[in-house]
Amino acid sequence: MPGMVMFRRRWSVGSDDLVLPALFLFLLHCIWLVVLSVVLFGLPYGSEQSCTVTLVDHGRGYLGILVSCLICESAVMWQSMRGSILYTQPREAVQYVLYIRLAILVVELVYAVVGIAWLVQYYQPCSDVTAKNVALGFVACNWMVIFSVCFTLMCTFDPTGRTFVKLKATRRRQRNLNTYTLRHRLEEGQANSWSRRLKFFMCCSRAQDTQSDAYSEVASLFAEFFRDLDIVPSDIIAGLVFLRQRQRSKRFSILDQANNDILAFLSGMPVTRNTKYLDLKNSTEKGMYKEVCYYMLFALAAYGWPMYLMRKPACGLCRLASSCPCVVNGSRLSQSVTGEEDNCCGCNVLAIRRHFLDRELKQVHIVYTSCHDAVYETPFFVAVDHGTKKDALTDLTGDSERLPVEEQQGNWLGHKGMVYSAEYIKKKLEQEMILSQAFGRDLGKGTMHYGLVIVGHSLGADTAAILSFLLRPQYPSLQCYSYSPPGGLLSEDAMEYSKDFVTSVVLGKDLVPRIGLSQLEGFRRHLLEVLQKS
Structure with a gap:
């Protein structure tokens, strides 16, 4: 596993990674040796032409280089196959063989330059067609190998080696x-x-x-x-294969135990006999299930026109074009909506409106859309839903940071990038007075008494959850629906507090909500364990 050390520098390649490259060069040089031997000793040449005599002498010298290459590459293959992934002591001689191989490569480079000089001097005047074709093929193949070796060295170079x-x-x-x-x-x-x-x-x-x-x-x-890991990419791949095999065998052994309470692992079936499911015959739980499905529509709409076209591949483009102000003047779908940094035709606003109209949700009115997308600055839109009498604030899209909320109940920490994104949205809402516009949009229908719902998907689910913390002092009754939020979002104290107003939704075997820094640390530890046991 440790990176190979050459020229007093660590390289991003292990000494056990050289078997296949050496085998490839060995086979290539074997073919060259056979072809060059046949050409030099089996084909007739005009000995009276200086170009032919020079080329034959050059080719015979190159036969010696090819034999030396074959010997070195055989030694590299034999040495690289010794030991194991972590037991590198039997492979210590590999670097010395590589020093010899690189010295031969320098000689090959000299011969390649001489071959170019021959082509420049003799290719036009020389009348020996066989000699000309052999020289051209020899030079092209030689330079191809040299460039491939140089490219490999560039890829495996470690600046901190x-x-x-x-x-x-x-x-x-x-x-x-x-x-x-x-x-x-x-x-x-x-x-x-x-x-x-x-x-x-x-x-x-x-x-x-x-x-x-x-x-x-x-x-x-x-x-x-990765600071304490002396690891190379090929070993990560090997470790992943071994780790998958170990986890699979462990999973089967657990399921085969007679007194085991686990029925399945994330397969859509009950994990244990005590796994709790929603009782859709219960009106309260059925209502919660319907709300989760309903507000997912807002999270999907926030992705704008790309999501709309993906969900409507047949007729989506035509529907957007028929409502686009670039095609139809004064489109009713793009009116009375404040937008920021949408494209020239307002396609994102149109797609959001179409997203709801296609589902007969005419009671959803878009108040504001922001398509501004930068680091720590996330797109979002605000809508008034007269059907549920709520304003929906929907988000689109290592280190921890203290949540900027007064009167914290414990140590409230959140993902640093998501905290910054939530602060950006809160600042935007306050500067543009967007929520005030939403709650005062239709006073005749009582919008000032509507509730506030914040929804988001994936990274947007993280931002939505943290934004709920920031806005809850002003809107104590707000609710947040967080769809597939990445793991490691909140500290334990903040997570416990959020149970009253944040509902997280995880679908099937989705990896994102189940992974965080602690899981990555455990993954790294298990990866090293399986490599050590290999």
């Missing part, structure tokens, strides 16, 4: 001050490396100061999670 090796050495010598300095440098380098990866994969998004700060925080989280 030298610091990692120094830190390991100072720990053995127990130099406390140097160890602390190197550890700090290693963590800083790993965070910078993760930050570069995030910025590379998110290169198409808008660059803002808050976004850069978020990248830095996420990078620090990844660096902290």
Whole structure:
């Protein structure tokens, strides 16, 4: 598992990962050896032409390189297959064989350059077609292998590899001050490396100061999670396979026990004989079930036109186009709605309205939509539902942060990013006086006495739950429906307090609500255990 050390630097590849690459190069060089031997010793050449004589001498020299490559690659395969994932001592000789192989690669590079020089000098004037084709194929294949090796080195390069090796050495010598300095440098380098990866994969998004700060925080989280793991990607894959096998066998052994109370694992059946189900014959529980299904419509509507088109692939585009103000002037669906940063045709507002009209929910009136989407700033919309006499505030979309609520009952902590998103929405609601507009939208129907419901899905479910904490002092009767909220959202004290006004809904085997930092820590520990037992 530990990354291989070469040139006094750790690389992101293990010594047991070299079997297949060495086998590939071995087979490729075997083919080259056979083809070059047939060409050099089996085909006639015009010995009177200097271009042919030069090429034959060059090819015979390259035969020696190919034989040396085959010997080195055989040694690499044999050495890489020794030991186990964590028992790397039998494979210590791999790095020395690789040093020899890299030296041969330098000679190959020289021969490739000489081959290009031959093509430049002789390709046009040389009349020996066989020699010209052999030289061209030889140079092309040679450079292809050289570039593939260079690309592999780039992919396995670890920017913090030298610091990692120094830190390991100072720990053995127990130099406390140097160890602390190197550890700090290693963590800083790993965070910078993760930050570069995030910025590379998110290169198409808008660059803002808050976004850069978020990248830095996420990078620090990844660096902290992997800081003590000398692990390479192939071992993670192997560990996942072993862990799945162990969990499956453990699950079957539990189910086979005669006195076991567990009936199934998240299969849609009762988990135990005491598993509680909603009694739909009970009017109270049936009403709660209907409310959960009803408010999920608001959570889906918040995704705007992409969700609408996905749910209506056949006629969705035509329905939106028929109501679009770009096509029909003064569309009634886009009127009397305050929107922020929608596209030029107001497609998100139209999709939200259509989402409710298609279900005959004409009593739902959209008051405000915000399509502004940035780090810690989340899209949302506010609607008045005359059917249930409630205002619906719907959200779209490592570290903990204290919830900014006065008179806390215990230690209320929440996910840092979600707390920031909830604070943004609360600030927006207050600055634009959006809820005041909603409650005063139709005084004749008594909107000032309506209740407040906050709903959200996935990451939006997190934001909705925390926003409920922030708004509950002003709206004590508010209710929140949180659909598939990610795990690790709230501290235990905050979670207990939220039971009175937050309903979380988890569907089937959904992974997201069941995972948090503690589960990831346990996953890392179990992954190492199965690798050690392999």
